[in-house]
Amino acid sequence: MTGPAILFDAVDLTLGRTVILDGVSLRVAAGTVHALVGPNGGGKSSLIRALLGQAPHRGTIRLDWPGDGPGTIAYVPQSVEFDRGLPLTVEDFLAVLCQRRPAFLGPDRRMNYGAALDRVGMAGKARRRFGALSGGERQRVLLAQALIPAPDLIVLDEPMTALDEAGIAIFETLLAELSAAGTTVLWVEHDLAQVRRLATRVTGLNRRVLFDGAPLEMLSPERVFDLFSAVPRRTGAERIAS
Amino acid sequence: MHHQIVRRAGAERETLWVLLAAGAILASAALAVGLRAVPDADAPLAAHLIDSRTGLTAAEQGLYADLKAAGEEIAALRTAEGRAPTPQELAAEALPPFAADPSAAARGGHAWTFAGTLAETGDGIAYAGVSAAPELAGSLVLRLDGHGAEVWLKRAAEAPPAPPEETALAAAGWKRIVSTFSAGVTR
Numbered sequence: 462m463t464g465p466a467i468l469f470d471a472v473d474l475t476l477g478r479t480v481i482l483d484g485v486s487l488r489v490a491a492g493t494v495h496a497l498v499g500p501n502g503g504g505k506s507s508l509i510r511a512l513l514g515q516a517p518h519r520g521t522i523r524l525d526w527p528g529d530g531p532g533t534i535a536y537v538p539q540s541v542e543f544d545r546g547l548p549l550t551v552e553d554f555l556a557v558l559c560q561r562r563p564a565f566l567g568p569d570r571r572m573n574y575g576a577a578l579d580r581v582g583m584a585g586k587a588r589r590r591f592g593a594l595s596g597g598e599r600q601r602v603l604l605a606q607a608l609i610p611a612p613d614l615i616v617l618d619e620p621m622t623a624l625d626e627a628g629i630a631i632f633e634t635l636l637a638e639l640s641a642a643g644t645t646v647l648w649v650e651h652d653l654a655q656v657r658r659l660a661t662r663v664t665g666l667n668r669r670v671l672f673d674g675a676p677l678e679m680l681s682p683e684r685v686f687d688l689f690s691a692v693p694r695r696t697g698a699e700r701i702a703s
Numbered sequence: 704m705h706h707q708i709v710r711r712a713g714a715e716r717e718t719l720w721v722l723l724a725a726g727a728i729l730a731s732a733a734l735a736v737g738l739r740a741v742p743d744a745d746a747p748l749a750a751h752l753i754d755s756r757t758g759l760t761a762a763e764q765g766l767y768a769d770l771k772a773a774g775e776e777i778a779a780l781r782t783a784e785g786r787a788p789t790p791q792e793l794a795a796e797a798l799p800p801f802a803a804d805p806s807a808a809a810r811g812g813h814a815w816t817f818a819g820t821l822a823e824t825g826d827g828i829a830y831a832g833v834s835a836a837p838e839l840a841g842s843l844v845l846r847l848d849g850h851g852a853e854v855w856l857k858r859a860a861e862a863p864p865a866p867p868e869e870t871a872l873a874a875a876g877w878k879r880i881v882s883t884f885s886a887g888v889t890r
Binding site for chain 2: 465511512513514515516517518519521522523524525526527528529530531
């Protein structure tokens with residue numbers, strides 16, 4: 462089963478009086494690596510929260526699954542709020558996130574956490590205390606939890622921020638594997654060079670969609686300047702209205 | 704192809720379910736109350752009875768309360784002296800309503816007489832008070848037997864039949880004061 466296509470149609474998100482997303486219409490094709498770029502506060506993470514059903518958005522967000530029913534969605538958060546003193550091993554952490562069986566009954570062997578940890582280069586660290594891991598290692602564990610069970614859609618929220626160089630290489634390999642398996646990847650990223658290299662399509666988002674297309678064409682210097690300028694460009698009609 | 708619409712985060716559905724549950728509870732409660740409601744079964748009083756709460760004037764209510772208290776006093780005097788006290792003796796003891804005080808005058812100025820003994824209960828006695836102002840309070844008869852005091856009323860300045868037996872009183876248009884307890888009694 463390949464991944465789903467995602468359709469955002471006129472998605473608005475207003476929290477209090479702050480307009481976070483304003484008429485965002487976007488199509489993520491099935492099985493592509495689709496990158497979302499934009500400045501801080503541009504609504505990238507909010508769009509992902511809306512996709513995950515955690516934001517009071519307006520408009521339509523639709524997932525078109527190729528099969529008869531919805532598949533597996535994996536989510537890798539930007540970071541995880543976590544008490545470093547908690548006596549929780551890496552395996553316990555994965556058990557909390559991935560299995561149906563209560564984690565206090567122990568990790569479910571059938572879930573094969575070892576293989577997932579192996580894929581992110583964390584083999585042999587299943588019994589390490591999660592709080593004792595470095596930031597990069599924790600990010601790798603967050604990637605590992607997204608691989609169990611094998612995802613059809615994976616939503617990545619700046620996964621490379623905390624990764625070290627070795628981690629970045631592992632991430633690139635993973636991305637290639639996922640892409641080859643037909644998984645749809647929605648990827649929020651700061652690092653435009655990586656996006657240019659790895660993404661099949663890129664969308665610039667700053668409250669609204671500023672551009673959408675192939676990375677090599679879209680990530681031109683003017684577009685990037687425009688994207689990261691403090692005030693998002695408005696159309697003429699809106700300028701008159703305000 | 705399976706289309707999955709991502710629902711917005713919010714408590715609309717939960718709110719709807721809570722409101723539906725509350726509505727169902729209210730509806731079932733209303734239904735239960737409606738089905739179980741019993742109309743007030745206030746049997747009308749017999750023709751020779753009058754209700755002490757609703758049927759009496761203010762003066763009559765005061766006299767009725769005094770007569771009930773006096774009934775116990777008279778019974779005690781009877782036991783102590785071995786004979787029934789006369790209304791004059793009771794007035795001398797300042798026992799209301801027999802005492803001729805301003806309060807008695809304001810409540811109809813009844814002239815109390817000993818109305819004889821009652822054959823029907825054996826050792827019963829009765830006192831009759833003829834009202835001087837029936838519009839304030841009707842004439843009264845206090846009947847005492849072994850069980851307690853019984854008060855009869857007629858809104859006219861006339862003496863009761865002698866002896867004031869129940870049937871005779873009822874036939875002459877007198878009414879016995881009774882206390883009924885219905886849903887309207889709150890204390």
